[in-house]
Amino acid sequence: MNRSEQLFERAKNVIPGGVNSPVRAFQAVGGRPRFIAKAEKEMITDVDGNTYIDYIGSWGPMILGHNHPAIREAAMEAAGRGLSFGASCPAEVEMAELICQMVPSIELVRMVNSGTEAVMSALRVARGYTGKNKIIKFEGCYHGHCDSMLVKAGSGVMTSGVPDSAGVPEGCAKDTLTAVYNDADSVRSLFSQFPGEIAAVIVEPVAANMGVVVPKEGFLSELRRICDEEKALLIFDEVITGFRLGFDGAQGYYGVTPDLTTFGKIIGAGMPVGAYGGRREIMEMVSPVGSVYQAGTLSGNPVAMAAGLAQLHILKENPKIYEEMNAMGDYFRAELSQLVKTAGAPCRVTGVGSLSCLFFTGEEVVDYRSAKTSDVSAFADYFRYMLAHGIYVAPSQFEAIFLSSVHTKEDVDRTLTVIEDYWKEKAH
Ligand code: PLP
Numbered sequence: 001m002n003r004s005e006q007l008f009e010r011a012k013n014v015i016p017g018g019v020n021s022p023v024r025a026f027q028a029v030g031g032r033p034r035f036i037a038k039a040e041k042e043m044i045t046d047v048d049g050n051t052y053i054d055y056i057g058s059w060g061p062m063i064l065g066h067n068h069p070a071i072r073e074a075a076m077e078a079a080g081r082g083l084s085f086g087a088s089c090p091a092e093v094e095m096a097e098l099i100c101q102m103v104p105s106i107e108l109v110r111m112v113n114s115g116t117e118a119v120m121s122a123l124r125v126a127r128g129y130t131g132k133n134k135i136i137k138f139e140g141c142y143h144g145h146c147d148s149m150l151v152k153a154g155s156g157v158m159t160s161g162v163p164d165s166a167g168v169p170e171g172c173a174k175d176t177l178t179a180v181y182n183d184a185d186s187v188r189s190l191f192s193q194f195p196g197e198i199a200a201v202i203v204e205p206v207a208a209n210m211g212v213v214v215p216k217e218g219f220l221s222e223l224r225r226i227c228d229e230e231k232a233l234l235i236f237d238e239v240i241t242g243f244r245l246g247f248d249g250a251q252g253y254y255g256v257t258p259d260l261t262t263f264g265k266i267i268g269a270g271m272p273v274g275a276y277g278g279r280r281e282i283m284e285m286v287s288p289v290g291s292v293y294q295a296g297t298l299s300g301n302p303v304a305m306a307a308g309l310a311q312l313h314i315l316k317e318n319p320k321i322y323e324e325m326n327a328m329g330d331y332f333r334a335e336l337s338q339l340v341k342t343a344g345a346p347c348r349v350t351g352v353g354s355l356s357c358l359f360f361t362g363e364e365v366v367d368y369r370s371a372k373t374s375d376v377s378a379f380a381d382y383f384r385y386m387l388a389h390g391i392y393v394a395p396s397q398f399e400a401i402f403l404s405s406v407h408t409k410e411d412v413d414r415t416l417t418v419i420e421d422y423w424k425e426k427a428h
Contacts, residue, residue, distance in 0.1 A: 003047040007035045023156040028396045029380040031387070039066035041406045044392055052392035053411050057402040059394075060240050060265040063354075064311060064321075065406035071269050071310040078306035084298055091305035098312055099267070099277060102247045105257045109277030110286055111300040115239035115264030116144025118274035119202070121286075121294045122260045123148065125276070126200035126233045128285045128292035136190055136201040136232075138181040140210030140368030140398075143202060143237050143262075147172040152368070154209030154398055181207055181367040182215060184222035191230050200233040200260075201226070205250030208240045208400045210371040212350050212357035220256040227259070233282070239264040239274070240400070243315060245353045246322050253353070269311035271304035321405045326353040329403055332412050339416060343423035346375075354403035358382075358419075371398065382422060389418045 001009070011018035019025045019033065026033045034046040042065050044054040057063070064071070078091070092111060099109045112118050123135055123146075137143065142155035150165040151173050164173065177194065179201075180186040191198060201223055207213040227234040236258035241250040243266040251258055260278035267273055277283060285292045298304075315321060333356055337349045346362040359365050360382070361373040379397040386393055391414075393401055403412075 004035045005032050007047065008032055021156070023394070023396055023399070026395045028376065029383040031384055033395070034387075034392075041065040041067070042404055042408070042411055050390075052387070052390050053407070053415060055391070055393045055401045055403070055407075055415075056399075057404050058265075058270055059399075060244065060402055061268060061270045062402075063244060063266050063325075063404055064269075064314060065404045068269075068311070068314075070314060071307050074310035075269075075271070075303050075307040078303045081302065083303055084301055086297065089300065089302045089305070091302055091309060092300035095267070095275075095300075095305050095309055095312075098309065098316070099263070099275065102312075102316065103242075103249065103251070103261065103277075105251060105259075105279070106261060106277040107280040108283035108286075109275050110283070110294065111305070112274040112276065112294075112296055113272050113298055113301075114144065114274045115237075115262065116146055116274070117296070118239065118262035118264055118276040119143040119149060119237060120146040122235050122262050122276040122278075123200065123202070124294065125278075125282060125285050125292050126235060126260060128290070129282050130199040130231070130233060132197055132199035132232070133175045134177055134194055134198045135175060136177045136179050136187060136198060138203055138207070138368075139178050140181060140213070140371060141202075141204045141207055141237070142209030143204075144239075148176050149202075151176045152178045154207070154368070156396070180369075181210075181213060182219050183367065184219060184226065187223065187226055191226065191232075198230065198232045200235050202235040202237055204240065205236050205238065205254060205256070206241050206245070206352055206355060208355055210368055210398050211359050211365065211374070212352070212355050212400045213365055213367065213371060214350060214352050215254065216366065220250075220254050224256050224258075233259040235260045235262065237262045240355070242266060243312065244355070245326075247315060247319070266311065267308045268304050269307040271301070271307045272298075273301075273304045273308055322353075325403055325405045325407075328407060328409070328412060329354045329356060331409070332356060332401075332403065332416070335412075335416050336419065339420055339423070343420070343427070345423055351401070356401040356403070357399075358401070360397060374398075382419075385422045385425075386418060389421075391415050391418050 139152040143149040242263040245253040264274040348359040360378040
């Protein structure tokens with residue numbers, strides 16, 4: 001047994017399934033998960049000394065690559081002044097000011113500790129503000145593991161064989177309505193079935209937890225129109241897209257303004273951070289100003305804020321990062337599409353900016369149903385080949401390929417060569 005295997009065996013004795021988040025267990029692809037010793041820029045090294053080009057980037061936060069010196073130093077410097085105060089600190093103010101300045105739809109923002117918490121809190125605010133209970137989410141969108149969102153969810157839930165989670169009381173799920181991604185009519189139909197009862201529509205503006213499914217032209221603006229007509233709030237879950245598609249996230253990229261937005265991942269630069277924000281009158285519902293209670297012992301943690309701020313400042317001061325990274329994404333998808341065509345592989349390439357996906361299906365992927373037509377065992381075979389050849393992509397068909405600003409053209413070309421070799425070998 002190598003060291004990863006030994007660690008996995010030990011872990012299984014004391015951690016459910018040996019992992020602290022299900023997708024890490026490699027269940028959908030087989031094989032043994034790698035335990036990671038260190039990561040630097042776009043490379044990740046496991047405890048057995050194998051090094052991979054990393055296309056997970058901690059599931060999104062590491063947009064500037066791993067172990068960025070300025071981020072590391074900011075976190076270490078903050079740690080030198082104390083790990084947590086349980087009282088307000090200057091970095092929280094700076095973080096909130098920066099988010100409000102960069103994302104025009106946000107006038108007030110509250111820091112939390114994960115994307116899940118951000119979503120859970122935003123939903124509570126939406127319900128408190130509108131006085132209505134029902135929430136529309138989309139099949140295949142993942143909004144964290146809070147009870148009410150584990151209904152037709154994406155990400156690990158999509159491959160675990162349990163579409164909904166045990167332990168979620170019916171009462172929690174009954175106010176969650178599910179619509180079809182990229183199908184505004186399915187949303188309209190829910191509003192007509194439940195008139196005056198729907199508090200909010202929550203959406204991943206680019207769905208990145210059923211693979212990557214981009215919004216069709218007009219889909220997001222149609223959601224905006226429907227929510228305005230129905231006096232419901234539109235919530236963009238930008239936990240993945242926030243500060244990734246551009247400084248103003250998917251809302252800036254697609255020019256659609258939500259009422260509330262959730263963030264996570266990039267704003268913490270790898271530290272446990274989330275945030276939710278929106279229009280002042282809505283966010284003034286939040287305690288201690290308003291009657292919606294939400295709190296956190298470690299929220300606005302000084303070390304997490306320092307790391308996140310360092311990352312956001314670099315992005316803000318170097319807007320070319322987005323241009324170049326998104327162009328690299330375009331290049332990757334164009335070349336990969338060409339490879340697919342040449343190999344005659346029954347695959348679809350999707351994505352936008354630095355988010356991409358290779359679906360193992362011949363069908364155009366526009367929603368959960370079409371994403372599910374993917375041949376997951378073909379994906380698993382491809383995944384194992386990639387890993388064996390030094391390329392670390394997500395161990396599931398239904399996740400994104402994340403580019404960072406430090407992935408080079410050489411990295412991308414090497415990756416494309418490995419994919420090409422894979423299909424050549426398959427053809428024999
Ligand atoms: N929302 C989206 C769109 C996500 O992708 C995720 C996690 O991947 C979450 C919410 C939950 O965030 P966290 O895992 O930090 O709780």
